[in-house]
Amino acid sequence: MKAVEARQLVKVYRSRRKSTTALRGIDLDVSAGKLFSFLGRNGAGKTTFVKIASTLLMPTGGEISVLGHDVVNDPNSARKEIAVVPQGIRPYWHLTPKEHVFHYLRFRGVTREEAKSRTEWIIRDMGLEEFANTPALQLSGGLKQRTMVAMVLASTAPVLFLDEPTIGMDPMARRQVWRVIENIRSKGSTIFLTTHYLDEAERLSEELAVINNGEVLYKGDVAGMKAKVGADYRAILNRSTPHSLLEGYGKVMEDGGRLLVLSDRKGVMSLAEMASREGIEVSVGPVSLEEAFILLAGSDSRTWEEGEEDGF
Ligand SMILES: Nc1ncnc2c1ncn2[C@@H]1O[C@H](COP(=O)(O)OP(=O)(O)OP(=O)(O)O)[C@@H](O)[C@H]1O
Numbered sequence: 001m002k003a004v005e006a007r008q009l010v011k012v013y014r015s016r017r018k019s020t021t022a023l024r025g026i027d028l029d030v031s032a033g034k035l036f037s038f039l040g041r042n043g044a045g046k047t048t049f050v051k052i053a054s055t056l057l058m059p060t061g062g063e064i065s066v067l068g069h070d071v072v073n074d075p076n077s078a079r080k081e082i083a084v085v086p087q088g089i090r091p092y093w094h095l096t097p098k099e100h101v102f103h104y105l106r107f108r109g110v111t112r113e114e115a116k117s118r119t120e121w122i123i124r125d126m127g128l129e130e131f132a133n134t135p136a137l138q139l140s141g142g143l144k145q146r147t148m149v150a151m152v153l154a155s156t157a158p159v160l161f162l163d164e165p166t167i168g169m170d171p172m173a174r175r176q177v178w179r180v181i182e183n184i185r186s187k188g189s190t191i192f193l194t195t196h197y198l199d200e201a202e203r204l205s206e207e208l209a210v211i212n213n214g215e216v217l218y219k220g221d222v223a224g225m226k227a228k229v230g231a232d233y234r235a236i237l238n239r240s241t242p243h244s245l246l247e248g249y250g251k252v253m254e255d256g257g258r259l260l261v262l263s264d265r266k267g268v269m270s271l272a273e274m275a276s277r278e279g280i281e282v283s284v285g286p287v288s289l290e291e292a293f294i295l296l297a298g299s300d301s302r303t304w305e306e307g308e309e310d311g312f
């Protein structure tokens, strides 16, 4: 059985003035027990999908189920299987991290004893011990977010929807959250993750999809998405590098004020040799998920060789 299954899911937000189509017939399958990343630019429709799947918003059309429960017709059964960190969630100012977790678990029907031990576990594993009894009012932004994520992860619900869970966290805190997420997944929960941190998605995802403007652009996994680039390696060079020097090494493109040359391992190695002869700085390595994402979903990156068919 699929953890999440969507068929031709449509969402149109209507107000008196205008209507916005956020989802244009999404077909999506998320395998149970996997970590699935849902990627896309701002406004692509990720949060809309998460809200519908987690019973917080009604779709305009199509079907969606969570672990076989129809989200629209039987939301109560679906709700028993899920927990969600909505985008932009805020803590209660006067409650401490410990109180957030404990009361949330009690609210979900967890026994007092179990709630106590799970609260201790998550506070420790999320690195919140030092702040366990501090009112949220006095916590930093990243610690507030960590509290909200801890609260929801402690549910160990069969399907966890995490909409940008690590936003605003420092690199160490993010890694701490990744470890807890991996621990919970290893116990059988499905994790449905949205994130703009592509290193995070690359590190954690077993399955992923990319949406753009309410449509699925890619479904598969990290390796499959990178393979779509049509090159395994890339070299990064300063924008001022003369283009004539780069001819013949691979596909050259602009990326945020630098130059990317996409090629195979041999190609980037010989480019690196040339660069060292010419005294040009270069950094070479495998194509990252972030680069693959920019190529797939970015409209402001462009290839120089117009009309070339390889890659996206
Ligand atoms: N309540 C709403 N009323 C009207 N339009 C909305 C509403 N919520 C979202 N939208 C629109 O729906 C589209 C999808 O928004 P959504 O929040 O799902 O994007 P997202 O992929 O989560 O983006 P982000 O990465 O910025 O969080 C956008 O065009 C947005 O403006």
Ligand SMILES: [Mg+2]
Binding pocket: 046, 047, 048, 087, 163
């Ligand atoms: Mg969003």
